[in-house]
Amino acid sequence: MTTNDEQVYLSTYNIKDFDVPLYSVDIAIYTLHEGQLKILLVQRGDFPDKGKWSLPGGFVDLKEDTNIEITARRKLLSKTGIHAPLLEQVATQGNASRDPRGWSVTTLYMALIPYEQTSDFVDSVADAQWWPMADAMNLELAFDHQQLMQQARERLKTKTAYTVLPLHVVKAPFSLTQLQQAFELLMDKKLEKKSFRRRIANAELLKEVGEGVPEGGKGRPAALYIPAPGSDQHLFIRAFAD
Amino acid sequence: MTTNDEQVYLSTYNIKDFDVPLYSVDIAIYTLHEGQLKILLVQRGDFPDKGKWSLPGGFVDLKEDTNIEITARRKLLSKTGIHAPLLEQVATQGNASRDPRGWSVTTLYMALIPYEQTSDFVDSVADAQWWPMADAMNLELAFDHQQLMQQARERLKTKTAYTVLPLHVVKAPFSLTQLQQAFELLMDKKLEKKSFRRRIANAELLKEVGEGVPEGGKGRPAALYIPAPGSDQHLFIRAFAD
DNA sequence: TCAATAGTGTCTATAAGACATTATACT
DNA sequence: AGTATAATGTCTTATAGACACTATTGA
Secondary structure (H helix, E strand, O other): OOHHHHHHHHHHOOHHHOOOOEEEEEEEEEEEEOOEEEEEEEEOOOOOOOOOEEOOEEEOOOOOOOEHHHHHHHHHHHHHOOOOOEEEEEEEEEEOOOOOOOOEEEEEEEEEOOHHHOHHHHHHOOOEEEEEHHHHOOOOOOOOHHHHHHHHHHHHHHHHOOOOHHHHOOOOOEEHHHHHHHHHHHHOOOOOHHHHHHHHHHHOOEEEEEEEOOHHHOOOOEEEEEEOOOHHHOOOOEOOOO | OOHHHHHHHHHHOOHHHOOOOEEEEEEEEEEEEOOEEEEEEEEOOOOOOOOOEEOOEEEOOOOOOOEHHHHHHHHHHHHHOOOOOEEEEEEEEEEOOOOOOOOEEEEEEEEEOOHHHOHHHHHHOOOEEEEEHHHHOOOOOOOOHHHHHHHHHHHHHHHHOOOOHHHHOOOOOEEHHHHHHHHHHHHOOOOOHHHHHHHHHHHOOEEEEEEEOOHHHOOOOEEEEEEOOOHHHOOOOEOOOO
């Protein structure tokens, strides 16, 4: 019961005396490009499931990583070259059958990045590629990554209905039309223009920074905006309908 | 690249050749009693943090548990005697410093149970005790359990604002007054009686099953209800205000 | 009749849905 | 002028907040 007892206990404790599951972190990284929602997949170079496409991810580096979010950011950086996108935890899956090596647990994160900030880097990563979600849904991914990918997709949809998550996936400055398109792609649902603009305007989330060319190059120029500080914390009490 | 190669790889793979973090599952188990929100805590019998109060939880049994939710249910059963309460995953915390034994990861679940179904069993578990949340918040819990407990508490509050989560914490049949009290305790906020009843009525979530005595024994008798099948899946598009 | 609890009526405020209309650019 | 895109006006619908009021019981 004394501190001394505890020190003896800890000094003789060895995790390798126990059976523990494998533990990994995986990330569903999304972007918008060519009017589509795309996800970054990597082709596995090693067993198991060698050659199959999978979510970026891997094991914790117990020496270098101080927490699991840092593990996720490290993986993200190595595949996208980006340090600080939106990154949030989705859920953790763990069971005896998802990995042939044995009982394993993975914590799933999702990330959102503007395509322009990362396309060159991604092109330079040999095993990484952006896939349109419509196509990725038909791939046979490694492990249970198809299920993980869909779980992240679902979270993206739900959170977009009552937050301003899509602010993280458009490059600033942006027009309201562009922002609405981002909302629509992430929610997989058309929105009413007036309702959308009223909602954004009332919440006072954006700062106008000038004018830009309209979508498609023709028509009235659009006002351009950047997110106001702290705007990404905003929660609407009412969600868009399903 | 052949199946044979993969079999060779798997047959020589040994998790103990690698450094992996400790992995555990912890549960914040809530109930309502004496007009208060209470949480079930257990006093640690072993190092580390021997003697401190903590959330129920522990390691995965790689032989018996087929997934992490089953691990959570096993822990829940051993402390409450209950098989099937509401149980949902909250989040996963993992870092180098939360456990003195080394890098460790824990997946936090939360559970809701009606007090009456479990009080006798809990009384019989020597190291377990219901704590009013107000008191528990001032305890020095083991590891980072104080933070975990608050994270679960926050989730409880948020989800109650747009779901019918409190249905799981009242014993059926119940009066609307009792149900509203459950909502208020979980949200830590008073609700308007009319707004609350309208919301519940419009959603058609309950089935009337008779009449019961009013709260406090005096006054007009209250209609009693049970949840309709599938009612616990209901999502309101509009949340109660903060 | 009084006190206590259950339950309803109704007005207001807020915000989304629907959709028509106006504004501003380029060719 | 014609066309394309941006932006606004306005009516309707849905639902929460506020609060007064009625209903039903036992002492």
